[in-house]
Amino acid sequence: MKNENSTPRRRVAVVGAGITGPLLSLCLVRLGFEVDLYEAYMRRAQDVGSFLNLAPNGRAVLERLGLADRVLEQGTVADSIGFANHKGRELAQNPETTTNIMRGELSGALRDAATDAGAKLHTAKRLVALDATGDGCWRIGFEDGTRAEADLVLGCDGVHSTTRRLLFPDAPRAAYTEVVGSGGRSEIGAADLPVDGRFHMIFGLRGFFGYQVTSPGVVWWFENHQETRERSFAELAEVDDAQWVSLLADRHRPDPAVVRRILTASTGPVGRWPVHEVPPLETWHRGSAAVLGDAAHAVAPHLGAGAALGMEDAYELALALHEHPTAPQAFTVFEESRRDRVAAMAKQARQTGAVMTPDRWITRVIRDLMLPMAIKQGVRKGTEAYSYRPSPWPVRGD
Ligand SMILES: Cc1cc2nc3c(=O)[nH]c(=O)nc-3n(C[C@H](O)[C@H](O)[C@H](O)COP(=O)(O)OP(=O)(O)OC[C@H]3O[C@@H](n4cnc5c(N)ncnc54)[C@H](O)[C@@H]3O)c2cc1C
Numbered sequence: 001m002k003n004e005n006s007t008p009r010r011r012v013a014v015v016g017a018g019i020t021g022p023l024l025s026l027c028l029v030r031l032g033f034e035v036d037l038y039e040a041y042m043r044r045a046q047d048v049g050s051f052l053n054l055a056p057n058g059r060a061v062l063e064r065l066g067l068a069d070r071v072l073e074q075g076t077v078a079d080s081i082g083f084a085n086h087k088g089r090e091l092a093q094n095p096e097t098t099t100n101i102m103r104g105e106l107s108g109a110l111r112d113a114a115t116d117a118g119a120k121l122h123t124a125k126r127l128v129a130l131d132a133t134g135d136g137c138w139r140i141g142f143e144d145g146t147r148a149e150a151d152l153v154l155g156c157d158g159v160h161s162t163t164r165r166l167l168f169p170d171a172p173r174a175a176y177t178e179v180v181g182s183g184g185r186s187e188i189g190a191a192d193l194p195v196d197g198r199f200h201m202i203f204g205l206r207g208f209f210g211y212q213v214t215s216p217g218v219v220w221w222f223e224n225h226q227e228t229r230e231r232s233f234a235e236l237a238e239v240d241d242a243q244w245v246s247l248l249a250d251r252h253r254p255d256p257a258v259v260r261r262i263l264t265a266s267t268g269p270v271g272r273w274p275v276h277e278v279p280p281l282e283t284w285h286r287g288s289a290a291v292l293g294d295a296a297h298a299v300a301p302h303l304g305a306g307a308a309l310g311m312e313d314a315y316e317l318a319l320a321l322h323e324h325p326t327a328p329q330a331f332t333v334f335e336e337s338r339r340d341r342v343a344a345m346a347k348q349a350r351q352t353g354a355v356m357t358p359d360r361w362i363t364r365v366i367r368d369l370m371l372p373m374a375i376k377q378g379v380r381k382g383t384e385a386y387s388y389r390p391s392p393w394p395v396r397g398d
Contacts, residue, residue, distance in 0.1 A: 020293030
């Protein structure tokens with residue numbers, strides 16, 4: 001689908017301006033496509049208080065596009081990840097450099113980069129309908145009653161993707177992983193916890209806890225624990241922040257004291273979510289429409305891999321659309337190149353999740369005996385998982 005001067009520019013509708021969508025928009029605009037980026041929200045409630053850890057493969061995509069410094073400006077680099085058990089014993093260290101950044105900041109910086117490049121961002125536009133017109137285009141309907149048309153529709157609308165549901169009505173829905181995640185920010189005495197450049201992960205007895213001291217006295221933290229009964233986002237939001245933090249502090253009573261110290265020093269909003277994954281789909285495309293990022297393959301969060309996978313997708317799909325004469329050809333090549341990678345990451349994320357917080361004491365004893373080895377293996381696999389590096393960008397001058 002190379003854009004020669006004689007051919008009209010392809011109109012692309014990208015649905016969802018989280019992480020994958022803005023990056024894809026930017027790549028496509030740089031390759032000569034005309035891009036409208038539609039986003040349901042002005043600002044997502046889910047982004048409040050939560051950060052994500054961007055793996056080196058995600059950073060590599062941003063670097064290849066010359067965006068890393070700009071987009072990650074508000075982030076904090078961790079030069080290693082340390083793992084400890086509930087007794088505080090250090091189990092392993094991953095020497096990978098990662099970046100922690102608030103989700104809202106990352107998404108906002110990517111949106112700004114996409115619009116600066118020439119993508120048109122439309123907020124408060126929730127996709128609700130998608131109809132193929134007879135001539136190979138798409139008519140797109142939004143919740144506010146407005147409509148738009150496009151030659152290609154690319155759904156980057158996340159784990160509960162409407163694009164996915166409209167394109168593949170029989171595809172399985174996102175499945176609850178029996179994990180609830182939370183994230184927040186705490187202020188703690190600067191002398192108590194030094195800025196050590198490390199992302200700390202603690203396998204607590206009844207929950208997994210991670211934190212980094214991002215500047216003197218300021219700590220970003222996240223927590224994942226198991227809850228068998230699914231509570232909706234709205235139901236979780238009914239518990240106020242102070243009560244939520246106090247429940248987490250109770251949950252982590254048997255763990256190293258630092259966990260409770262950080263939790264009880266929380267300031268500002270505390271994000272929390274039921275965590276879902278997308279079961280493998282038969283296909284990611286139909287005609288000239290496709291899904292990518294979490295919309296196609298949201299994986300459990302235990303590897304901290306989803307955002308970087310979405311960035312890889314955005315880069316690879318843009319290149320495929322540039323290289324191949326028709327959208328279905330590009331989508332087929334894209335899927336073939338991505339499926340194994342995504343499946344391997346999903347499997348690894350599930351395996352990691354399974355050893356995090358076992359219920360039975362005997363499993364815990366075995367876990368503690370096996371953990372150093374398992375973590376070392378996991379670190380090696382994680383290093384492999386992070387090893388994706390994007391091929392050179394095909395257009396000069398960007
Ligand atoms: C608890 C938890 C912790 C995580 N931690 C990490 C981590 O440390 N590192 C990491 O790499 N990943 C992490 N992830 C995964 C990561 O957040 C996702 O993989 C990543 O956000 C996917 O990006 P995306 O753009 O594909 O989807 P999203 O970021 O979900 O963006 C989708 C966008 O589409 C919009 N949208 C939805 N429906 C519509 C509609 N109908 N019309 C228009 N717009 C719509 C949404 O508002 C949103 O802006 C974590 C996930 C969870 C749940």
